[in-house]
Amino acid sequence: MNDAIKILIVEDNVIIADDMQTMLEDIGYEIVGNVIDFEQAEKVLSQNYVDLVLIDIILASDKTGIDLGQHIRDNYNLPFIFVTSNSDKATVEIAKKVKPNGYLVKPFEQEDLFTSIEIALSSFSYEAEQAKQTKSVVSEQDKTNVKNAVLKDSIFVKKNNLYYRIQFDDIHFIKADNVYLEINTKEKKFLVRSALKDYLEKLPPNNFYRAHKSYIINLSHIQAVNSKDIMIKDELIPISKDFREFILSSLNS
Numbered sequence: 354m355n356d357a358i359k360i361l362i363v364e365d366n367v368i369i370a371d372d373m374q375t376m377l378e379d380i381g382y383e384i385v386g387n388v389i390d391f392e393q394a395e396k397v398l399s400q401n402y403v404d405l406v407l408i409d410i411i412l413a414s415d416k417t418g419i420d421l422g423q424h425i426r427d428n429y430n431l432p433f434i435f436v437t438s439n440s441d442k443a444t445v446e447i448a449k450k451v452k453p454n455g456y457l458v459k460p461f462e463q464e465d466l467f468t469s470i471e472i473a474l475s476s477f478s479y480e481a482e483q484a485k486q487t488k489s490v491v492s493e494q495d496k497t498n499v500k501n502a503v504l505k506d507s508i509f510v511k512k513n514n515l516y517y518r519i520q521f522d523d524i525h526f527i528k529a530d531n532v533y534l535e536i537n538t539k540e541k542k543f544l545v546r547s548a549l550k551d552y553l554e555k556l557p558p559n560n561f562y563r564a565h566k567s568y569i570i571n572l573s574h575i576q577a578v579n580s581k582d583i584m585i586k587d588e589l590i591p592i593s594k595d596f597r598e599f600i601l602s603s604l605n606s
Contacts, residue, residue, distance in 0.1 A: 357383040358474065361397050361406045363421060364436065365389040365413035369459070373407065373436070376463040382470070390414035391421050398429060405454075405470060406433040410444065422451035432477040434469055436461075475532045478546045508555060510536060510543040517543065521557055525586050527569040537586065564596040575600075 360382050364370035367389070374384050386397035390413045397403070406425060410418040418435060425433050434455035435448055448456060454473035457465060509516045519538055528535045529549040536543040545552070553561065553569050564570045564583065568590050577584040578600055583592055592600070 357381055358404045358470075359383045359385045359402055360470070361385055361394065361401075361403045362387045363389070363391075363394045363406060363412065363418065364409045365411065366409070369409075373466070376466055380463065380467050391416035391424070394421055395424065398425070403429075403431055405431060405474060407436050407457075407470075408433055408453075410435055410437040410439055410448065419447055419451060422448070422453055426451055432473045434473050471531060474546070478532060510545055512543055519543070521560065521571075522573065524556075524561075524571050525574045526571060526588075526590060527552065529567040562596065562599070564590065564592045566593065567591075 358381075360377055362370055362373055362377075362384060364373065364387075370387050370389070374387050377384060385401045385403055386394070388394050388397060392414060394406070394408075398406075406421075408418040408421055412418055412421070418437070422433055422435065425431065432454035434457055435453045436457045436459065437444070438459045440458045445456070454477055455469045457469045506522075507518050507520045509518055511517075519536070523538045523540075525537045525539065527549070528537065532546055533544050534547050534549060534552055536545060549563070549567070549569060553563055556569070560571055560573055561569055562572055570583065570585060570590060574585045575583050576587070578592075580597060580601075581591065582589040583600070584590070
């Protein structure tokens with residue numbers, strides 16, 4: 354799956370590393386590298402797109418996982434989690450200095466790994482959005498006006514290192530899937546990392562409605578409706594009680 358979350362494993366114990374890779378692939382993540390030291394990790398980072406790095410603190414080289422964590426902080430805008438057998442106070446204090454997005458102690462289960470990754474990705478995405486909003490607040494008013502004029506009838510979505518401009522009218526519905534949103538248009542699907550509530554605020558309120566806890570729909574593209582679902586693009590979408598009352602009252606008016 355091209356849009357799977359891409360993870361780099363940095364672990365010098367080959368057996369543990371292979372077990373981690375199996376766990377992650379079973380969940381649905383994509384492993385872009387499984388390496389044992391700082392140097393190999395840097396090579397993968399420099400040549401591949403990576404969403405998150407899992408790092409053992411003790412590596413098969415002079416440079417430790419702490420060094421790699423600091424290198425990522427200095428050179429890459431992506432989250433990482435320390436995966437280690439060391440949970441003593443001294444190690445934790447050293448690890449905290451490079452601000453990891455998680456700290457997972459061995460041994461662990463697949464559920465622990467999944468939870469740590471999803472929380473790290475969600476937290477990292479939220480912090481990035483907050484920083485973006487803060488920057489936006491302090492931007493000059495004329496730049497804001499230009500931006501609003503450009504985006505008044507559309508929104509930009511990143512895919513494969515390109516930003517696609519999508520007309521609001523072309524969006525049929527948006528589906529939440531963990532930390533991602535699947536934007537369904539007439540021709541394509543796009544994945545973005547965002548909360549459904551936050552994304553709804555970017556859309557025109559007269560056309561878009563949160564029809565269910567996991568769906569935003571474009572009212573203009575509703576094909577059919579019953580007491581439990583609506584149909585858009587020949588797909589049945591569940592609806593909440595509030596939306597059902599809203600849409601049925603519209604039909605009866």
